[in-house]
Amino acid sequence: MNFARDNQSNRVVSATDAKRRRDYLCPVCDYPVLLRQGTYRAAHFAHVVRAARPECDLYHPSQGLSDWHLLPTTGGEAGSATPPLLLSITVESAPLRPSRPAQWMLNITVPRAETSKGSIVIECGNGNHRRIEMAKLALAAQTYAVDPDTRSYYASWTSREVPAGYSASVSERLPAPRPDRFAVFSATKDRYKPVVASLRWGRDYYFIWRQGLAAEIPEDLLVAELATAGSWHCALVALPEYGAPETERWLIEHTGLALSGPSSQWGVIFPPPLGTTASGDLVLPDARPLVLSFASNDEADRTVQLISTNRLKTLDLPVPRHTSKIIAVPDAKAEERTGSIRFGEHVSQGLNWTTKNHTWTDAVIVQLLDPATGAVTAFQLHLPASHDALLEARNGRLSLVSFATPGFLKPVIRDRALTEITWTERQMPSTNGAEWLGALIVDREKDIWIDCGAYGSWIAEGQQTEHKRPSILTRDGRRKLEWLFLVNGVHTLAGRRLSKAQDHEMVTGLERLRLKPEMAGHARRMLQSIGRRR
Secondary structure: OOEEEEOOOOOEEEOOOOOOOOOEEOOOOOOEEEEEOOOOOOOEEEEOOOOOOOOOOOOOOOOOOOOHHHOOOOOOOOOOOOOOOEEEEEEOOOOOOOOOOOOEEEEEEEOOOOOOOOEEEEEEEOOEEEEEEHHHHOOOOEEEEOOOOOOEEEEEEEOOOOOHHHHHHHHOOEEOOOOOOOEEEEOOOOOOEEEOOEEEOOOEEEEEEEOOOOOOOOOOOEEEEOOOEOOEEEEEEEOOOOOOHHHHHHHHHHHOOEEEOOOEEEEEEEOOOOEEOOOOEEEOOOOOOEEEEEEEOOOOOEEEEEEEOOOOOEEEEEEOOOOEEEEEEOOOOHHHOOEEEEEOOEEEEEEOOOOOOOEEOOOOEEEEEOOOOOOEEEEEOOOHHHHHHHHHHHOOOOEEEEEEOOOOOOOEEEEEEOOOOOOEEEEOOOOOHHHHHHHHHOOOOEEEEEEOHHHOEEEEOOOOHHHHOOOOOOHHHHHHHHHHHHHOOOOEEOOEEHHHOOHHHHHHHHHHOOOOHHHHHHHHHHHHHOOOOO
């Protein structure tokens, strides 16, 4: 390859301009490459032996630099059955221009072969085909871009050296996305996001569909739309933990896939995410510590993996079956703050974490009494069930019995009148705290905010709040603020699209947002116009 990315400056340099004794990465797979400059060969970069990803489009093995020639050249029938062709998509992780939608591409993966002799031809749609040498497939499965405007993908020709079992597997036709319904792909951290056979509540997916499809994605599910690829569209969709019946009917009708409940759940307790990017990354403010919650509904124990972006560090955390856990992760170096969480099959992106020693902590426990039955139920403040229960207490159907916090935690209670914008901060009294808080909760003439930081919070609005609270932003100011969020990769706020977010949520999100340096001036002027400081 003629170009590589400098690991220190993050710039793409040519092999003729590159310097020795510097670390370079492949611009496609992000794995290490070596600079080769000699007297008899032109300057170029090459993947490090046994550290490259064979499916990388820029990886070209040679007999002198790899061990593909040590693989068997015959046989392959005695092993396990060859998997079929697999459909997937790739999504651009970071657009070159933030204002431009992320690009995407449809791919097929050709399975790994057990022999290194021979070749096959794969039909990629609309007359396009690709000849693949078995020597490359013997290293690992290979993935190639395909055209969605076709009926199927398959191997139209295999040489006689290819084993019969492998030939039959790749010759089986893989259906292309149907133009009359949505095709659904998993929103994983992996580069290749495979097509799914069923849907689960609480998961994120990519939907692709052909232009002219009559159905539209419900607005409460849509997170971000990606760029258009020819006559095909793609969007990131987030399914709620449990959806309404009409949402379930829509998904089943227009995707043809079955729906099931979440087998395992996780979430960020602190800092509150600012939103979601088009590639599925969670955008978090620069706050400490990172506190995560995991709940397993499986019949077996699970393991949570925190994986750094460069995959050099991994932290494994056990989560026993039918339990929920909270983990507090200490501060990390700047280069360690981006990574992914892998919880069983579910993968998410863009979380800040470190591999330092972690600490299990106690939750904030809220106990509520049901006067009708006399039963007392305990809730953890960071879980959604506690929010519903506190709302019942606010409506007078439950009574607050106790509000227990870890000894080091000082909860902050805030309230405000319906006509006010700013909150009044109050400290919970050391004696009769639950009685005092219970009286404040049932006062529906005020907004109330119970803030326990990393251990959960709850906000309830008073009656007719939205009608009495004055508007903070002008129409032009709101339009500029939406533009500022989009440029910085934020597409949702407080679980809603930017167009549906309230004014105070927009302002609060701007105060916490980590802006690009060139955008700091825009944010400062925006906040100054409404009497705030950044």
